Amino acid sequence: MQYRTLPNTDLKVSAIAFGCMSTVANPTYPGAEEQQVMDTIHAAIDAGITLIDTAPMYGNGESERLLGLAIKDRRDKMIIADKASGPTLSKTEILADCETSLKLLQTDVIDLYQIHWPRRQVPIHETIEALDTLKKQGKIRFTGVCNYGPLDLGDWLPLVDCCCTDQVVYNMLMRAAEYELIPLCQEKNVGLLCYSPMAQGLLTGRFASADEVPVGRARTRHFASTRPEARHGEAGCENETxxxxxxxxxxxxxxxxxxxxxxxxxxxxxxxxxxxxxxxxRPEQATANALAADIQFSDAEIEELNRITQPVKEQLGPSLDVWSSEARTR
Ligand SMILES: NC(=O)c1ccc[n+]([C@@H]2O[C@H](COP(=O)([O-])OP(=O)(O)OC[C@H]3O[C@@H](n4cnc5c(N)ncnc54)[C@H](OP(=O)(O)O)[C@@H]3O)[C@@H](O)[C@H]2O)c1
Structure with a gap:
């Protein structure tokens, strides 16, 4: 496993982290039995993973509860990334949500606390004030954001002392971050945490055609809007994908x-x-995924992979929202 420094902190995190979303039932995944979730998280930790990402939205707190249970005896070795997922991001809401998360996680402090989605329901200052309060109270250590495109991140950065990370969708079939976000993050020293790195299983090769993909995963802009749960209203790019x-x-x-x-x-x-x-x-997936950090590609191989996925990149464009219409770009 490789370890990398979380920007603007002294924290070392594993280059492959574990994401908890698929451990619990939600619109994308069916979830798993409690013992299987424990075994999967333990397999990830045993393979050298130190960073684990969760959110209140994943199973309405269930993912946080299971993570808290799984790491109770090894909390000091783990770095927890959790999120403020509420609908308004008001100060009252964030303070209360953080309290609930801490209880479910059975911990006193969340290492990286991220805003889950940019929302403009309350003035941005109020959301930042809530994060500052939590930091002063010692309930969170560092802060980041998720799903912030160049516009939202551009508004956010001048108002905060530090924003360690932006967590966005990034994989070979969703390269929107490359247009503007990665250059901005490079310039401002914001680290990128990549979510859906295997495109929710598409890149593992387990589905040979769009018709084989479960309904909950065939909602992204890769798929035609005629797919049952798609809400983006676009033609999709199933052939290119x-x-x-x-x-x-x-x-x-x-x-x-x-x-x-x-x-x-x-x-x-x-x-x-x-x-x-x-x-x-499943534990075997977590164990196997941790080994990816050992693979070295040549420049020519990276270029070849970029060439293979370029048509999908061009179809999906720079919008970082993989589920909603491109018109709602941030
Ligand atoms: N901030 C946000 O808005 C946001 C949004 C989405 C995700 N995330 C974060 O990113 C994490 C990962 O994203 P994701 O679950 O969307 O996508 P992903 O990591 O690309 O896909 C995970 C799924 O791929 C399959 N898989 C994993 N390893 C495999 C292997 N070695 N061989 C074959 N199949 C394998 C599994 O499917 P099966 O379970 O069907 O076997 C697994 O549930 C989440 O857990 C969450 O922490 C954040």
């Missing part, structure tokens, strides 16, 4: 590489990446 996946599969087969590993490793070769949040619902 599955052509890229087939070419990526051939690339991996020629090198005897596991596709999940290769998709995670491609991200670790990109600039400003602090850590890649790999989801897993």
């Amino acid at each position: 599955f052509t890229a996946i087939a070419q990526f599969k051939a690339f991996c087969e020629a090198r005897n590489l596991n596709m999940a590993h290769a998709s995670l490793a491609w991200l670790l070769h990109q600039p400003t990446i602090t850590s890649v949040l790999a989801g897993a619902s």
Whole structure:
């Protein structure tokens, strides 16, 4: 495992992190039995993973509860990234939500507390004041944001002392961050935490066509808006997506590489990446994913992977929202 410094802190975090979303039932995943979740988190930790990401939204607190239970005896070795997920991001709401999260996690402090989605329900100053209060109270150590595109991040950064990370969707089939966000993060020393690094399983090669993808995962802008739960109203790019996946599969087969590993490793070769949040619902997935940090690609191989996925990048454009219409770009 490689370890990288969380920008503007002295914290070292594993380059492959564990994301808890797929451990509990939610609109994307069916969830797993409690013992399986414990075993999966323990497998991730045993494989050298130190950073674990969760959110109140994942199973309405259930993911935080299970994580708290799983790491009770090793809390001091772990770095917890949690989120303020509420609908308004008002000060009262954030202070109360943080209290609930701390109880569920069975801890006194959250290491990295992130705003889950940019919302403009209350003045941005009020949200920042809530984070400052929590820091002064010792309930959170460092702060970050999620899903902030260049516009929201540009408004946020001048108002805060420090924003360690922006957590956004980034994988070979969703490269929107490359247009403007990565250059901005590089310039401002904000680390990128990549979510859905395997495109929720698409990049593992387990689905040969769009029709095989479970309904909850076929909601992204890769898929046609005629798919049952899609809400983006776009035509999608199913052909480009599955052509890229087939070419990526051939690339991996020629090198005897596991596709999940290769998709995670491609991200670790990109600039400003602090850590890649790999989801897993079974121990063997968590163990296997941790090995991705050992793969080294040549410049020519990275170029080849970029070429394979370029048509999907062009279709999806610079919007960082993978579920909603491009018109709502941030
Ligand atoms: N901030 C945000 O708004 C946001 C949004 C989404 C995600 N996230 C974070 O990012 C984390 C990961 O994202 P994600 O779950 O959307 O996508 P992901 O990590 O790309 O996909 C995870 C899923 O891929 C499959 N998988 C994982 N490893 C595998 C392997 N080695 N071989 C074959 N299949 C494998 C599993 O599916 P099965 O369970 O079906 O086996 C797993 O649940 C989340 O847990 C969460 O922490 C944040």
